[in-house]
Amino acid sequence: MNLLTFFRGLPQVARQEFLANLKSIRLLIMVAVLALAVVGGSYGLSGGTGGTNLPALVMWPHPAYEANGSQMASVFVSDPFGSPRVDVRVTFSTSFRATGDLGEARTNASGFVRFPVWNRTEVFVTAQTGTVQVGSQITWFPSLVNFTWATDQFDFGGDSVRETLAIHVVDRSGAPAEARLSVNGTYVRDVDALGYGRLGLPVGPSDITIEVDTEAQTFPVFVFEDPVGSLFGGPDATLFILSAFFLYLIVPIFAIVVTFDAVSKERVQGTLDLLLSRPVSRSGVLLGKFLGAFAAVAFPVTLVNLVGLGVITATSGESPSGGFATAFLGFTLLLIAFYVLLQIIFSTLAKTGGTAVLFGVLVWLLFNILYNVLTLVVGLLIADPAARFQFGLYAGLGNPSSIYQQLVLLYAPLNLTGFFGGTAIGGDVLGAAAAVWLVVLLVLALWVFERKAAA
């Protein structure tokens, strides 16, 4: 059989498969799902937030003293804006385990709880409403001034920069103090009647001064430019999380949803005979099916990925490194090819539409959940520790999703792999494994189709 005969029918079938899939509703649904994950993920992970990173509950614990000198905890519970939270359960404990062994109380109409602790020098206090719980520790020690304060920094701007300093000040008796707040020596405002005050600070260090009557205390506060950035921020990290933790799950589903009945549908609806009776070769039809379905998945996925890269660049102010972005786009195509081929094979074997759906679900489950369990069990069965170690190292090569993850890891900037854990397998081995997977799946698909297409 010459090469032309081998590919006979490929372009026609590929074009038809591509166009039919592109117009299908299931593809539209998958594009919507993917776009939500990629664009939403790109935006959310690169620091844009919907204002949901403010705590629902803020607790301001203070050490205070009764008129007779015995120790007392004064706790103010509010939201980040200083509005008191009424009737919130506050417990007091002797240890951080917050057993509530010292007792509990509920905040009054002003958001305050006053709780005697006698001669204890430290108590652990928690405030809880719904499932939100905040905890802290109060210690009593001799103070130079007759007031105490608690502070918290918030990101009111939604840009990950916590530039708002909230301060709560009470006097020695635990009652709201009349305090004046200054930043770098310049008076800004008084705290409110409940002792709460808020200061907007510039990025970098600031000196905060609290004055009550004639007494004053000054302390430094630092506003970090990007407090998360020091750990794993930046466009590369966003892209990495996106591909290694979101796309590796969703893209296979996309490929499976589009391809699961590529062959079985033709058989079930009866169009396969008419197609095979045309001047086509089986190999041409199969490869056309593969390329058409692949393009129908790869085209929208790449489009959404490019939009995602754009969103990452727009929200974080810089673009991911070029090599990593290219690798991400390319390996996603590889992942699509793996799953489209797998589904074409199973679709050829499926005699009914129901079986085709079942095969699709099973393939996804196998490589995304069952495979890890399987390798775990096999690993446990290997007695020799050295052999078990080797097995653990290379077990992922039997799973196309895992190959994708490791390839992306390989091209991620080193500081990221340091944080997320890298891959110990070299690019040559991973590349060879990917190539073997592709070739074996392709040959298998051709063979199965040759034998089973019209059986």
Added chain:
Amino acid sequence: MSVAPVIEVERLVKSYGRHTVRALDDVTFTVPKGDIFGFLGPNGAGKTTTIRILSTVLDPTAGTIRIDGHDLGDDPLAVKERLGLMPDEVAFYPTLTGEQHLLYYASFHKVPRAEARRRAKESLERFGLGEAGSKKLKAYSHGMKKRLALAQCLLHDPEVVIMDEPANGLDPQGMRYFRDLIRSLHHEGKTIFLSSHLLSEVEQLCKRVGIIDRGRIVAVDSIENLTARLAVGAPTILHVTAAELSDAILEAVGAISGVTAVERTEAGAKVTASPGADVGPDVSKVIVLGGGKLREIRTEQRSLEDLFLSLTGGGPV
């Protein structure tokens, strides 16, 4: 036969499952160019299997097939180019229009795009789908699908047209339409391989038939020859329509040389004669001379149905 065969099937075998079940066993027949060949057989006899192998969908286990001299095993593409298939189940892509179907199928036959458009339009018009051509297939009735099946089958002007139960599920008008169409294709010189279980259909259209039963060809010949062959060894039966047939007349008829039995019927009498005996003239003479009022003597014809039933062991058709 003077005309060269265009379909040659030789010792065709198709078996399934470790070669234990033989769907086709040693099937051999030829169809001359320009013929309408009727392919008959009970359900499950192997008709559709034969057609799927002929149309290159299914691979045979053994045997050779040549279409217009091209061996199906050696040069399947040449065979495919010369074939038009109208499958039993008219199945199409529900979301494509009639015209899109024709263009898609034409694209495999190396018909240039513009030419394919022209042919598709023409063929849709010819089969009464002019307006429906731009509609998606899910809006088509069964009859419309049948006509689209015809359109796609003839689009690339094949030499051999294979039709699997083309009249299936059609109303009487539809069946007549198909009969006329097959006749006109015949006049265009196309070779038609017509599989059917509708004997009357085959009888009206085909000169030659092949009969398959349980995977084996039990007869291939012209309908005339087959019925004649059937008649050999079978008694000749005359149905006499006449009035005033006295017992004496019947006795005299029974005495005619070659007549083996006479029985009175409502219309007159039924005369059975030994095979090959031509007793008609004698019977009429005896009746008329005896004073009977003779209206008609009809020799009973052996029909394709008798032939079919006798060859396929009277199995269900």
